[in-house]
Amino acid sequence: MELINNDAVELWKQALHIIINQGEEFKDNDGRFCIEIINLALTLTESSPKIGEPVDIMMERKKWVYPSKEELSGIMFKEYQAPAYDYTYGGRIFSFGEELDQVNSFIIPLLKQDPTSRRAIVVLYDPVEDSKITNKNTPGIIYIQFRIHNNKLDLNCHIRSNDLFFGWPANIYQIYCLQKFIAEKLHVEKGSISTISNSAHVFKDDLDDIKKITG
Amino acid sequence: MNGVEQKILQIMGARPETEISTSELVKQVFSSEYEEIKKYIYNPQKDPDLVKLGKRNKARMHRKLLYHLNTLAEEDLIKMTRTEGKGEKFFKINSDKQVQTDKDTKAKRIIDSMSTVKPESSFLSGFEQYENDKIIKRFDPQNWLTKINSYIIESSYQQDTRKLYELLTNLYPTYNDVIALNDFQLIVEKEELDLLSNFLKKINIDTKDYDKYLNIIIDLTQVKNAIKMSDFVAAYTDLESENVIIIFQTNTKTISNQTRLISQILKNFAEHKLRVNIQNKDIHKAPYMIGRAGAYTFNEEEWIYYQENFKGSTIGLCCSNTSLYIDVNKFFKEKSNYTEFRELLIKSSKALLMATSLQRRKSDSIFKIVNSLNDVNQSKFFSLSYNYIRLWNYGSVFINHTTLEQNDEEFEKFCSLLESAKNELNEFCKAEETIFKSCGIPIRFRVVLSSAFERFDREFMSPRTYRKVTIRNITDYHDEKTVSEIRRREALFNVFEGGDRVRFFRDRNFSPEEAISELNFLLNTFTLPLITYDFEALKGELTLDKFL
Numbered sequence: 001m002e003l004i005n006n007d008a009v010e011l012w013k014q015a016l017h018i019i020i021n022q023g024e025e026f027k028d029n030d031g032r033f034c035i036e037i038i039n040l041a042l043t044l045t046e047s048s049p050k051i052g053e054p055v056d057i058m059m060e061r062k063k064w065v066y067p068s069k070e071e072l073s074g075i076m077f078k079e080y081q082a083p084a085y086d087y088t089y090g091g092r093i094f095s096f097g098e099e100l101d102q103v104n105s106f107i108i109p110l111l112k113q114d115p116t117s118r119r120a121i122v123v124l125y126d127p128v129e130d131s132k133i134t135n136k137n138t139p140g141i142i143y144i145q146f147r148i149h150n151n152k153l154d155l156n157c158h159i160r161s162n163d164l165f166f167g168w169p170a171n172i173y174q175i176y177c178l179q180k181f182i183a184e185k186l187h188v189e190k191g192s193i194s195t196i197s198n199s200a201h202v203f204k205d206d207l208d209d210i211k212k213i214t215g
Numbered sequence: 216m217n218g219v220e221q222k223i224l225q226i227m228g229a230r231p232e233t234e235i236s237t238s239e240l241v242k243q244v245f246s247s248e249y250e251e252i253k254k255y256i257y258n259p260q261k262d263p264d265l266v267k268l269g270k271r272n273k274a275r276m277h278r279k280l281l282y283h284l285n286t287l288a289e290e291d292l293i294k295m296t297r298t299e300g301k302g303e304k305f306f307k308i309n310s311d312k313q314v315q316t317d318k319d320t321k322a323k324r325i326i327d328s329m330s331t332v333k334p335e336s337s338f339l340s341g342f343e344q345y346e347n348d349k350i351i352k353r354f355d356p357q358n359w360l361t362k363i364n365s366y367i368i369e370s371s372y373q374q375d376t377r378k379l380y381e382l383l384t385n386l387y388p389t390y391n392d393v394i395a396l397n398d399f400q401l402i403v404e405k406e407e408l409d410l411l412s413n414f415l416k417k418i419n420i421d422t423k424d425y426d427k428y429l430n431i432i433i434d435l436t437q438v439k440n441a442i443k444m445s446d447f448v449a450a451y452t453d454l455e456s457e458n459v460i461i462i463f464q465t466n467t468k469t470i471s472n473q474t475r476l477i478s479q480i481l482k483n484f485a486e487h488k489l490r491v492n493i494q495n496k497d498i499h500k501a502p503y504m505i506g507r508a509g510a511y512t513f514n515e516e517e518w519i520y521y522q523e524n525f526k527g528s529t530i531g532l533c534c535s536n537t538s539l540y541i542d543v544n545k546f547f548k549e550k551s552n553y554t555e556f557r558e559l560l561i562k563s564s565k566a567l568l569m570a571t572s573l574q575r576r577k578s579d580s581i582f583k584i585v586n587s588l589n590d591v592n593q594s595k596f597f598s599l600s601y602n603y604i605r606l607w608n609y610g611s612v613f614i615n616h617t618t619l620e621q622n623d624e625e626f627e628k629f630c631s632l633l634e635s636a637k638n639e640l641n642e643f644c645k646a647e648e649t650i651f652k653s654c655g656i657p658i659r660f661r662v663v664l665s666s667a668f669e670r671f672d673r674e675f676m677s678p679r680t681y682r683k684v685t686i687r688n689i690t691d692y693h694d695e696k697t698v699s700e701i702r703r704r705e706a707l708f709n710v711f712e713g714g715d716r717v718r719f720f721r722d723r724n725f726s727p728e729e730a731i732s733e734l735n736f737l738l739n740t741f742t743l744p745l746i747t748y749d750f751e752a753l754k755g756e757l758t759l760d761k762f763l
Contacts, residue, residue, distance in 0.1 A: 062341075064646060064647065064650060065565050065568045065569060065572075065647060065650075066650060066654075067572065067650075067651060067654050067656055068572070070576070071572055071575075071576055071656065072654060072655075072656075074576055075655055075656050076655075085575065085594060085656065085657060085658065086594055086598075086657040087657060088655075089655050137652070137657045139655065140653065140655060141655065162653075163649075163653040166649070166650045166653045166654065167653030167654055167655075170653070170654030170655065171654070171655065174654075174655060
């Protein structure tokens with residue numbers, strides 16, 4: 001299923017609405033009840049700073065503490081393993097396996113040399129670290145693909161398991177920051193952003209709070 | 216930058232090539248205060264009380280100065296060049312001007328970022344109002360975000376006391392309450408006594424200088440050479456150290472098997488009027504620590520996980536990141552409302568979460584010393600840490616303020632309140648971990664409850680209002696009031712996941728046989744993980760102040 005919108009908040013609300021109304025219930029491995037839609041694609045046609053509005057909405061809620069934009073973008077650009085985190089997206093992107101800078105050594109030179117390339121992929125899942133049966137802390141974002149289309153940098157992101165209520169606002173903001181960074185380096189405009197969530201879900205315990213946002 | 220630190224840099228910057236002693240710096244940095252102190256020390260009447268007061272204030276000033284010197288050394292702005300005599304330290308400015316400028320900027324940046332976090336966290340958590348009302352206080356507010364409260368170091372991974380001492384010298388700037396040397400019996404058994412004594416003397420001076428605590432954890436169940444251990448304990452008690460604290464881990468079986476050693480230990484501590492701390496491993500196996508703020512410990516299951524999965528890959532394990540305390544007496548004087556108390560705990564947790572968020576973001580620079588020691592396993596060192604909410608003067612909630620009798624019904628209500636609050640806190644932490652994890656920020660966040668020690672902040676805390684109970688000999692433990700008092704503390708131990716301690720004041724001399732049978736009785740009868748025998752009353756300074 002694919003949803004398309006030019007406004008991040010509207011797209012988010014649409015997605016939540018569809019999951020609640022059309023999703024299937026299941027119990028996850030921690031015993032929590034979820035409502036899930038499989039392979040939900042969300043496309044934001046315009047990438048602008050307004051993309052951070054879902055994060056603002058989450059931060060305004062007094063019931064919980066939501067990570068700040070500074071921390072969210074920081075984790076995307078933390079180039080090496082920081083002691084307080086099991087892994088960081090930035091670590092995986094900028095020093096995969098503690099050696100490969102996937103953006104500066106690959107994505108940017110590749111797209112500079114060949115703007116039509118379909119190989120500009122950043123992989124965040126590290127089988128050496130993550131493919132262990134006991135390891136529960138593995139990245140939700142598996143890979144991010146960049147393509148230049150009509151002189152704009154489009155971004156496509158695959159998320160294996162995506163809490164659409166708590167996680168998606170953060171994820172869309174984080175990949176937007178990365179898109180902005182790379183677009184500036186390539187001197188192209190920012191294009192669309194798409195997320196494909198294999199398990200797009202919400203938790204039943206959060207339904208009351210979700211309904212306050214979806215209205 | 217702090218005014219004292221600026222002054223130190225000015226003085227040292229004027230003589231960049233010269234080593235300056237702490238005594239000289241004290242005179243210059245605190246010149247007016249120093250002049251005042253001189254009047255006491257050299258008073259014309261030679262009044263010993265005034266001399267004593269002057270010396271005490273001078274020592275306090277030295278400690279204050281050392282704290283700031285230490286901060287500057289941590290940022291590489293200055294360096295310690297040598298120690299002389301009884302441990303007087305000499306410092307010199309970092310003469311590489313390029314490095315100095317960079318580091319100075321960096322230090323300013325860190326301090327600057329610290330000052331921005333306070334209003335943010337207060338505003339968002341609703342915590343500010345209680346801070347203003349002096350109901351809540353952060354532990355060591357200046358270093359709330361930049362230092363870890365407590366952690367364990369595995370003694371077994373250090374070759375000898377020389378290596379251990381070198382390690383500790385690097386670690387003092389990294390924590391603000393206590394670190395503990397786990398399984399220290401292994402070092403005692405392989406090292407010569409004179410080296411051990413020397414080590415004790417040096418750490419005693421350092422901990423005093425830094426005004427921090429250091430625990431030595433000795434597992435009596437693993438002691439093979441009782442005579443050596445007995446000699447080590449004698450060397451320790453001779454020091455009468457306030458900042459170096461031994462915690463003896465034992466169990467009922469060992470109490471029966473090691474009677475001679477344990478009698479000797481108790482005798483030594485009693486002779487020196489020192490507190491002896493005994494952890495009952497039958498009840499709780501994870502190590503306990505005792506600091507300024509209170510007791511610290513780990514969750515049993517998590518401690519086992521650490522031992523089975525990554526013990527040895529780090530220098531030890533972080534126990535507490537940040538702490539604050541709530542003056543329960545003050546809170547209920549103003550707002551006798553259980554719902555608001557629960558809300559306050561959640562607001563406090565939010566403040567702790569925001570603080571740890573900032574710590575995380577800056578963990579590369581803030582914890583660089585500890586990180587470098589843990590090498591590739593940095594995240595494991597922090598993987599089982601907690602944040603502490605400590606309660607002070609909670610006994611006032613269930614006491615009749617006229618008769619000072621404790622009210623069982625009120626106690627039950629308070630205990631249920633804490634039990635439900637503990638569950639709410641756990642739910643909150645779990646929910647926050649889920650939120651952060653779903654945002655691609657896999658963090659550890661746990662808040663535990665514990666009791667606060669009076670020395671957490673003597674000036675700030677309301678006076679203790681609960682009744683004190685006398686323990687003279689073993690028959691006192693059969694007294695109904697005493698037993699119900701201990702049972703209450705047992706109930707609280709279940710709520711205080713962060714650990715708690717019960718203190719028994721002894722006011723009479725006793726034979727070692729009596730002490731052993733008393734310990735046996737306590738360990739077999741009550742589920743108290745950590746007890747402290749306090750022989751302070753033997754000093755004759757207390758009158759009726761024998762209490763739990």
